[in-house]
Amino acid sequence: MLELFKSLTKTKAAAMGLHDLLDQSREATAEAKARLEAIEAAPQDLEAALANFDDWLDRAATSAVDRLGVGYALDPAWRGPELPIQHTGAGRDATNAVEILLGLVALIGSETLRKVVKGQLEDRLGGETGMTASTRVKRAAEAQAEILQAELVEEKIVRTMEAAGVTVSRRPDADPRALLASSDSLPS
Structure with a gap:
């Protein structure tokens, strides 16, 4: 009976270790x-941005003209x-007129507007450089690869737990x- 209890204790400890590994794997996926x-x-x-x-x-200037x-x-x-300026039952709708005027302002004052907007964007960036499109694509691909790797590790743990008779739920996402x-393609 003592042997059975020791075996049960070892099995319970192993299952707890696998649950801990599963939690760590899911945290790694969430972080990625x-x-x-x-x-x-x-x-x-x-x-x-500019x-x-x-x-x-x-576009605004061309449309206005x-x-x-x-x-x-x-x-x-x-x-x-x-x-x-459209007359409606609720009054006047000046949306089109305002869009035209904004386009004409863009046409006449484009250099001034650009300088103001550039200053505003620089302030918002706060000394940071922002991310170029190519850097964004590269970093996103790296993060997606990390996510897949973490999910492959998670699947390996889930299959190991299932093989040990432990019931475990997979994430719906x-x-x-x-x-x-395939089992051969999962990390060892």
Whole structure:
């Protein structure tokens, strides 16, 4: 009977050790996922941000000029552009007019706007450089590889526990590549 008790104690200790390993593996997965989220949320570099702003300036200015209908100036009866203010049952809707005016401001004051926006972005970056697109892709791939590796370790532990007769639940968000991996491809 004493041998049975010793065997049970060893089995219980082994199961507890496997549960601890499983917890550590799941923590490693969560940490790697948090790193990936931080990479994806990291601000882009100043040059890319300014390029996006420049693209917006160009689109806003082009749209404003197009929406003014200056092509009608060729008509002898034309007396100048009018800002489109819509009369609705609830009053006046000046959205289109404001968009046109904003586009014209972008057209006329693009250099000044760009300087102001650049200063604001530099302040928000607080001396940091931001992340280039290529760096983001590289770091995201590294984090995704870490996540997969952690999930493969987790699957190895789960299968070991199941083989020992311990019931364990898999995470519902586990990577299918880990769940379907052959036993030979799991870490040793």
